[in-house]
Amino acid sequence: MFSSVRKKMFRGDNVVNLSDVRYLPRWIILGIDILILIISLFLSTYIIEKISPREFIYHEEQTVVFGFIILINVLFMYVFKTYAGIIRHSTFIDLFKLLMASFCTSFVVGASNIILLWISGEKFILTPYLILYFITSFMGLFLFRLYVKEFFHIVREYRRSALKKRILVLGIDEQSIAIARAILDNPSLPYQVVGFLTQRTDSKRASLLGKPIYSKKRIEENTKDDLIIDGVIVIKEMMSKDEMNSWVNLFLEKDLRIYKSPSVQKLRESDLGVSIKNLQIEDLLNRRPIKIENEEVRTRHFNKNILVTGGAGSIGSEIVRQVAQFNPALIVVLDQAETPLYDIELELKEKFPQVRFKFVLADVSNKYRVEPIFEMYNFSMVYHAAAYKHVPLVEENPHEAILVNVLGSKNIATLSSKYKVNRFVMVSTDKAVNPTNVMGASKRAAELLVQSIQNVEGNTTKFITTRFGNVLGSNGSVIPHFKRQIEAGGPVTITHPDIVRYFMTIPEACELVLQAGTMGKGGEIFVFDMGDPVKILDLAHRMIKLSGFEPHVDIKIIYTGLRPGEKLYEELLSDDAKTLPTHNEKIMISKDPTLEYSEIDTLVNLITKASIKRDKTDIVRILKIIVPEFKSNNSIYEVLDN
Incomplete structure (x- = not known):
């Protein structure tokens, strides 16, 4: 340690180039140090004269004595390179150099004083004066560096605080x-x-x-x-x-x-x-989450085989994350989207290394692809989140909505019943209530089908449906869309100034799914107390202001008109539905009209054939028979309502 300190002391490698205008040249630092030494001499002289009236310098020439002391001190300053450091960055090494230079100066002057005493019988300076000079010179040099360093620190902090x-x-x-x-x-x-x-x-x-x-x-x-x-x-x-x-x-x-x-x-x-x-806007829309009976949920999933369809989507992937916390024996994650499925595979294997996963690339509308999965694994719970959900796209492609949302739901539900799955939980939407678009109507048809299987003879599976509002941050939802538009400098596009929607968070929605899976007796549709609806225009205003901009000034808002099948207000309950309370005040059971399995199965087979033929008009016509309350809005299918 001492050798490294000695090397640093004598190396003098912290030299400042004269070309660097940010730092004082070394000769100026040395000049200031010499000035401090001279001031220290006069200060020591003043103090000694006040303390002791007797002569403190024995030599006739006081200037010669002062010059000798300064010369010795400057010599040791050069040896220890005390002037070579950047003062604002002074460290303990720089302080140690000053101490050594002052000590060596005092030692040499003191030794010279003793030698002169031996030779001539008298000193040329008093020892107390030398000690006083040592103290004042060292303190002067040290305080100079301390004040400079503190000054630059204050300036630096001021500049930082200004930013x-x-x-x-x-x-x-x-x-x-x-x-x-x-x-x-x-x-x-x-x-x-x-x-x-x-x-x-x-x-x-x-x-x-x-x-x-x-x-x-x-x-x-x-x-x-x-x-x-x-x-x-x-x-x-x-x-x-x-x-x-x-x-x-x-x-x-x-x-x-x-x-x-x-x-x-x-x-x-x-x-x-x-x-x-x-x-973020999500922080303002977020509410107190549903209180989940974790023990009951844990019992339903612990050491069990679980299937999640649509497991790479916003809702499905969160269901998988929450279920994985209860240490199931196996989670099969099924989805037809290749890249999202691969992404969720990487995430889950890293986050839950102790859980066994199986990732299956498959389409729920293909029963021959899905059934072997039921044969291979003895599922205890099936969460059916696979669905097409984007209203305008589905309105343009009704055949795809029927194949996935209706036929796919039928496949997963009937296989669950056939292979004695304990509970089947389907994710539905508030757009299924009094639907005005194909997407909502297809989900309502799926609800009717799933409910009807509950009463089929020989069925032991409990079929449960959960109905959601809009989910914050889900793929394609309005908030990420607005964020991208604001980041791009606008404009923010809204279909109608009066449009309102219910909102909930993804974890909140998935907690509802898990809770419904434990409390359901079979055949229920669970709806969630969504709180107050949010006006989309107010949502846009807040998001713009939270981003530091002024609506209509920095970021424009334009209205594009309602999209095909879109309505101003969403409902969670149909007009003729009644609700029953549950032990959780935030969750209710909707008592909607139902159909017999034989009746709806015939209609589903009929609409599936129309979907295979890609006959849009025929598809929507049959869909309106299955869901009589389906009235198209701002859509080419409005003619079918007449």
Whole structure:
């Protein structure tokens, strides 16, 4: 260790080139150091004269003595290269060099003083004066470097803070204080905490972590420029949905950026910069999740064989993720989309190495391809999420909707019954209620078919249907579409200014599926309390403002007109349906009209033949017989309703 220190001391490899204008040349540093030494001599002289009136220099020429001391000191400065370092980056090595130069100077001058005493019988300088000079010169040199370093640190921090976003932390509780402290302790983050924000009015003169506390009223009465702040950090878990919406409305009105931070329990300091993100529209639409009886769900899946059709899709893949947590014996993931199936295979094998998976590339409409899978594995649960769901595409290709949504559902349901699967759970949609498009009608036909199999003689499988609203972030849904349009600079396209939709999150939707699979007795359609519907225009406004833009100014909004089969409002219950409560207040059972299996099976066979012939008009005509409430809207098939 000492040899490495000695090498650094004598090497002087931190030399500053004169051409580098950002740093002072070495000769200027040496000149300043010599000036400090001269000041130290005069300061020591002043102090000694005040303390002791007797002569402290025995030599006749005081200037010669001073010159000798300075010469020796400069010599050791050269030896130890004390002037060679960049002062703003001074380290312990630089301090050690200064100490050695001052000590060696005092030693040599002291030794010369003793030698002169032996030769001539008198000293040329008092020893206390030499000690005082050693102290003052070393302290002067050290403080010079310390002040320069601190000055550059202050300038650097000022420049950094000028580039940082000035933010308030919402809340004055322990969670908020902990998040603020974590940000303050991490200078590399692009945020500067300038205060706290609270709804309370009794904290005007108080402060936290040396930062002022702002009241909500102060934010309401001032502009963003008056407050000199850029944004606010919120901890989403600490607020109800209504509180969050109230604050967000205020922040958006004041053009403040909104950042979300996880709770302290979820926060990892090393990932603090990654953990703080822009607030997304999903955070505002997200609600408290359904409470799942995990023990019952675990029992249904633990050490069992599970099939998930459409397992590479948004809903199907999340079902697989949630089921995998309950340690099943096998999960068969079936999908016809090759690339998404491969992607989910890579993800699941990495995330759940202890779970056995089987990935099957197959089309549910091909019974001869699917049946061997039922023969090979003794499935306990089947989750049927495979379906075509995009309204305009399906409206143009009704034959494909029938083959996948209706025939595919029939294949999976009848095979489940044939091979004694304990429970079959189908994912449906709110578009199946009073459908105005082929997609919704095809899903309603599938519901009727699945329900009818429940009462077939000899059936032991419990057939359960779950009905959803729109799922946040699913493939092709409106929110990712709006995000892409905003990132591209607009315009954001909306079909109609009055269109509204229900929303739920993907995990929330899949929790409903798992819950329904455990509570169903067979033949039910479970619907979810979706809360209040969301106006798509309001959704677009909020997304634009959350992205830091002004609607109709930075990002245009244009209306494209309702698409074929699209309606303004979605319903979760049909007009003549009744609901029954369950033990979960968020889940209800819809008592919709049903058909006998023989009746609907005949119609399904008929519509399947029409689909094979690709006769669009005939397909939709038969579909309207199966689903009498199906009334086409903004579609070429409206003529069939007359």
